[in-house]
Amino acid sequence: MTWKAxxxxxxxxxxxxxxxxxxxxxELRKLGKIDEKLFAETRLRRGAYGQRYDNAQRxxxxxxxxxTYPHAGLTKGPDTAWDAPGMxxxxxxxxxxxxxxxxxxxxxxxxxxxxxxxxTTRQDFQLHFVHIEDTPASMRRLAAVxxxxxxxxxxxxxxxxxxxxxxxxxxxxxxxxxxAKALAGFLLGHPDTQDFGRKFKIAFSGxxxxxxxxxxxxxMGALAQVRNGQRGFKLFVxxxxxxxxxxxxxxxxFVPVEELFPVAQAMARVFARLGEKQNRARARxxxxxxxxxxxxxxxxxxxxxxxxxxxxxWTAYLPGAAAxxxxxxxxxxxxxxxxxxxxxxxxxxxxxxxxxxxxxxxxIACPIGDITAQQARQLADLARKYCxxxxxxxxxxxxxxxxxxxxxxxxxxxGLQAIGLNEYxxxxxxxxxxxxxxxxxxxxxxxxxxxxxxxxxxxxxxxxTLDAAVKGLRxxxxxxxxxxxxxHIADIGFYGNTRTIGNRKVPHFQVLLGGRWRNNAGSYGxxxxxxxAKNVPAVVERITERYVRDRQGTEEFxxxxxxxxxxxxxxxxxxxxxxxxxxxxxxxxxDWGDPREFSLGDMGMGECAGEVVSxxxxxxxxxxxxxxxxxxxxxxxxFAKADELAYGSMLQAAxxxxxxxxxxxxxxxxxxxxxxxxxxxAASLFSGPLAAYLFQRHDQPPVAPTREAAHRLIEEAQxxxxxxxxxxxxLRQQLAxxxxx
Amino acid sequence: xEPYKFGIRFQITNxxxxxxxxxxxxxxxxxxxxxxxxxxxxxxxxxxxxxxxxGILLVAHEANLNIGETPRSLIYIRKQPTxxxxxxxxxxxxxxxxxxxxxxxxxxSQFEVFANDRLLAPxxxxxxxxxxxxxxxxxxxxxxxxxxxPRERLxxxxxxxx
Numbered sequence: 001m002t003w004k005a006x007x008x009x010x011x012x013x014x015x016x017x018x019x020x021x022x023x024x025x026x027e028l029r030k031l032g033k034i035d036e037k038l039f040a041e042t043r044l045r046r047g048a049y050g051q052r053y054d055n056a057q058r059x060x061x062x063x064x065x066x067x068t069y070p071h072a073g074l075t076k077g078p079d080t081a082w083d084a085p086g087m088x089x090x091x092x093x094x095x096x097x098x099x100x101x102x103x104x105x106x107x108x109x110x111x112x113x114x115x116x117x118x119x120t121t122r123q124d125f126q127l128h129f130v131h132i133e134d135t136p137a138s139m140r141r142l143a144a145v146x147x148x149x150x151x152x153x154x155x156x157x158x159x160x161x162x163x164x165x166x167x168x169x170x171x172x173x174x175x176x177x178x179x180a181k182a183l184a185g186f187l188l189g190h191p192d193t194q195d196f197g198r199k200f201k202i203a204f205s206g207x208x209x210x211x212x213x214x215x216x217x218x219x220m221g222a223l224a225q226v227r228n229g230q231r232g233f234k235l236f237v238x239x240x241x242x243x244x245x246x247x248x249x250x251x252x253x254f255v256p257v258e259e260l261f262p263v264a265q266a267m268a269r270v271f272a273r274l275g276e277k278q279n280r281a282r283a284r285x286x287x288x289x290x291x292x293x294x295x296x297x298x299x300x301x302x303x304x305x306x307x308x309x310x311x312x313x314w315t316a317y318l319p320g321a322a323a324x325x326x327x328x329x330x331x332x333x334x335x336x337x338x339x340x341x342x343x344x345x346x347x348x349x350x351x352x353x354x355x356x357x358x359x360x361x362x363x364i365a366c367p368i369g370d371i372t373a374q375q376a377r378q379l380a381d382l383a384r385k386y387c388x389x390x391x392x393x394x395x396x397x398x399x400x401x402x403x404x405x406x407x408x409x410x411x412x413x414x415g416l417q418a419i420g421l422n423e424y425x426x427x428x429x430x431x432x433x434x435x436x437x438x439x440x441x442x443x444x445x446x447x448x449x450x451x452x453x454x455x456x457x458x459x460x461x462x463x464x465t466l467d468a469a470v471k472g473l474r475x476x477x478x479x480x481x482x483x484x485x486x487x488h489i490a491d492i493g494f495y496g497n498t499r500t501i502g503n504r505k506v507p508h509f510q511v512l513l514g515g516r517w518r519n520n521a522g523s524y525g526x527x528x529x530x531x532x533a534k535n536v537p538a539v540v541e542r543i544t545e546r547y548v549r550d551r552q553g554t555e556e557f558x559x560x561x562x563x564x565x566x567x568x569x570x571x572x573x574x575x576x577x578x579x580x581x582x583x584x585x586x587x588x589x590x591d592w593g594d595p596r597e598f599s600l601g602d603m604g605m606g607e608c609a610g611e612v613v614s615x616x617x618x619x620x621x622x623x624x625x626x627x628x629x630x631x632x633x634x635x636x637x638x639f640a641k642a643d644e645l646a647y648g649s650m651l652q653a654a655x656x657x658x659x660x661x662x663x664x665x666x667x668x669x670x671x672x673x674x675x676x677x678x679x680x681x682a683a684s685l686f687s688g689p690l691a692a693y694l695f696q697r698h699d700q701p702p703v704a705p706t707r708e709a710a711h712r713l714i715e716e717a718q719x720x721x722x723x724x725x726x727x728x729x730x731l732r733q734q735l736a737x738x739x740x741x
Numbered sequence: 742x743e744p745y746k747f748g749i750r751f752q753i754t755n756x757x758x759x760x761x762x763x764x765x766x767x768x769x770x771x772x773x774x775x776x777x778x779x780x781x782x783x784x785x786x787x788x789x790x791x792x793x794x795x796g797i798l799l800v801a802h803e804a805n806l807n808i809g810e811t812p813r814s815l816i817y818i819r820k821q822p823t824x825x826x827x828x829x830x831x832x833x834x835x836x837x838x839x840x841x842x843x844x845x846x847x848x849x850s851q852f853e854v855f856a857n858d859r860l861l862a863p864x865x866x867x868x869x870x871x872x873x874x875x876x877x878x879x880x881x882x883x884x885x886x887x888x889x890x891p892r893e894r895l896x897x898x899x900x901x902x903x
Contacts, residue, residue, distance in 0.1 A: 060773045367790045420792025595766045
């Protein structure tokens with residue numbers, strides 16, 4: 001019995017086929033028939049990500065150990081052991097997750113990971129310590145409840161995020177949910193999004209003043225607007241955090257909803273065509289826009305938009321989107337009675353009164369984004385009972401129950417208390433956000449989660465005594481400068497770095513002050529200095545005390561920092577920067593939550609950028625997979641199928657070559673063969689005898705292929721694919737030649 | 742005997758007030774020595790901030806081991822299909838190492854065995870009937886199904902003479 005057999009038709013056909021293909025690619029990799037770089041990008045595009053120590057070595061505090069896994073020598077990417085535990089990222093478009101989905105997520109967390117569901121800063125779920133052999137089964141179980149992991153990582157359109165209170169927000173222009181959902185579906189696997197040099201992140205927000213959508217820090221941000229009664233979006237492009245943060249620029253003040261998809265598609269085509277492909281550090285669209293200027297980018301996108309063939313999907317979803325609404329489970333009734341102490345604090349920080357009278361959106365604070373599988377199942381029960389299953393993940397690593405009748409809040413609180421998830425302080429200084437850092441990330445320098453745990457514990461102990469202005473501050477941290485913890489948009493942000501003292505490394509965190517979470521990530525904080533990791537709690541205390549003491553009236557933290565200036569901000573923490581000698585305090589030479597002496601030796605190559613794999617390489621890999629399947633069919637005695645698959649593999653390879661010259665080449669065999677003949681065979685770019693294999697099979701398909709004929713065609717197809725590789729190399733050399741001059 | 746993915750939970754009878762985080766150093770020490778025979782010990786993960794969570798996790802290629810709460814226990818979960826007798830022996834070996842080196846005491850007269858595979862071992866009456874004998878035979882105890890919630894893993898409470 002397998003999950004594939006058990007779930008059968010519950011798995012949507014298209015998703016099922018994709019997972020079958022991935023499973024075959026895994027087999028091909030094990031047979032050495034797929035290059036490791038290509039396989040790395042393939043698995044990344046299925047959300048199967050690398051994890052710390054997957055290069056099969058780890059510093060144990062005294063020495064670097066070689067981890068000898070059973071499949072020694074087999075890799076799933078460059079310097080990445082096949083058996084090493086990895087991370088599975090699971091896309092949750094707009095953060096919408098149903099109770100049924102939560103239950104399946106819980107099951108796979110328990111059976112294939114470590115029993116924890118981790119919510120990311122982009123509304124995904126992540127599972128850690130997953131073996132790659134378990135990924136197809138987990139993908140099938142997710143697919144059966146409508147979740148795909150496709151393009152969760154790699155150089156692709158990542159999870160499309162949206163405000164978690166869209167539709168119930170008091171200040172939004174309209175509910176962006178159906179637009180975010182539809183755009184995510186439209187761009188998923190779209191041919192125009194398959195050849196990016198880096199990832200592409202999209203966010204939706206319903207209003208300008210709040211933070212929820214964070215549109216200013218995305219590759220493409222869509223801010224809901226209504227003009228003359230018509231829905232549309234103010235579109236932003238070229239934002240992003242990372243090592244070098246960029247504020248997005250306005251692409252268009254108003255794009256009507258009818259134009260949202262074609263404009264996004266046109267942007268994707270321009271990015272795929274002109275974006276940097278070799279220098280990974282400058283391959284995000286923000287660099288392209290910086291290079292071209294936003295006006296030129298607008299012009300290019302407009303020109304691209306004009307030549308797009310009309311797609312019915314651009315507008316087919318609009319009637320449904322306009323009518324979209326969630327149905328509450330119960331009538332909204334107001335809360336009466338005096339709440340108890342714990343409930344009162346929770347009501348104050350975790351409950352948002354919805355636009356709809358008598359309803360509340362409840363934030364369930366998940367410590368550093370973690371919930372157990374058991375809690376996920378219990379949350380599914382609570383969601384069914386209190387909010388009709390309307391649950392969202394948030395970019396602050398929490399969950400939101402929407403449409404809770406206010407009268408049910410005390411009961412829901414008790415339900416959450418029973419499962420250990422009634423923590424107050426959501427969206428406050430207590431609700432620290434952190435990326436995985438050195439816990440699991442290959443790029444992590446310092447332990448962001450270790451620090452987050454420490455800060456949460458210390459702040460929780462004195463939360464009720466904190467000044468109200470301090471309670472409202474946000475702390476975010478990343479394990480390195482890449483900003484997955486979104487440290488740039490925190491009031492107080494940190495990112496991990498290191499300093500050498502004597503001959504030892506000491507974990508440090510750079511301090512950034514004055515980022516603005518509100519106004520859709522309205523401004524970024526400025527670095528004021530690096531402090532030893534063990535002094536960060538003192539830094540937080542110092543800064544917050546100074547703010548309480550010296551702020552003027554109701555002065556906000558950003559204004560306070562701007563007023564006192566960078567030099568004074570630095571002076572505030574300067575005495576916390578020195579590191580005592582190792583002999584005096586060796587604790588400084590260890591990171592939070594890790595007794596090993598600190599080392600950078602465990603850092604590896606990150607996979608955030610994916611591998612540079614061209615669209616042609618993907619097409620040729622697909623051709624090889626088809627050829628492999630032809631061999632399996634032949635072995636099983638199905639010669640007709642073997643013949644068809646072998647022919648298909650040649651078509652796939654030919655189409656890949658044509659695609660290099662004609663982006664919109666259709667898939668029908670007649671067109672592919674005609675174009676291949678004209679562009680490659682007749683132009684002597686492709687070996688004549690090899691091209692003849694395709695032409696012959698295309699022109700004279702066999703009525704009933706024999707064993708021998710099918711076998712011969714498989715061999716010919718393999719040679720044809722080899723020819724396509726050679727031809728692809730020639731094309732690349734031709735492209736590179738002018739650059740060498 | 743067919744191999745399957747099972748887990749074992751041994752309740753800790755002392756050290757209930759000891760900070761969970763004390764086990765971080767213990768597990769790092771195990772990795773330094775590769776102290777658990779038949780296991781490639783890989784990493785330690787701190788989940789002490791998660792209420793009722795896995796606590797402190799030791800990741801091996803063959804299994805996940807964690808010191809978790811409610812009640813405080815050592816939980817050993819095999820990752821690849823393995824005969825239950827081997828899984829049981831490995832869990833006992835880990836527990837004994839904690840006892841010998843750190844004085845952690847366990848209740849071996851009653852413990853849990855669970856199947857970490859809802860496909861082959863669903864938590865149903867039929868699932869329990871199918872697996873009960875194997876669990877009893879492999880652990881040498883009397884076996885009772887813990888609950889019949891089909892969402893949960895098939896779990897048996899095993900009682901045996903110490």
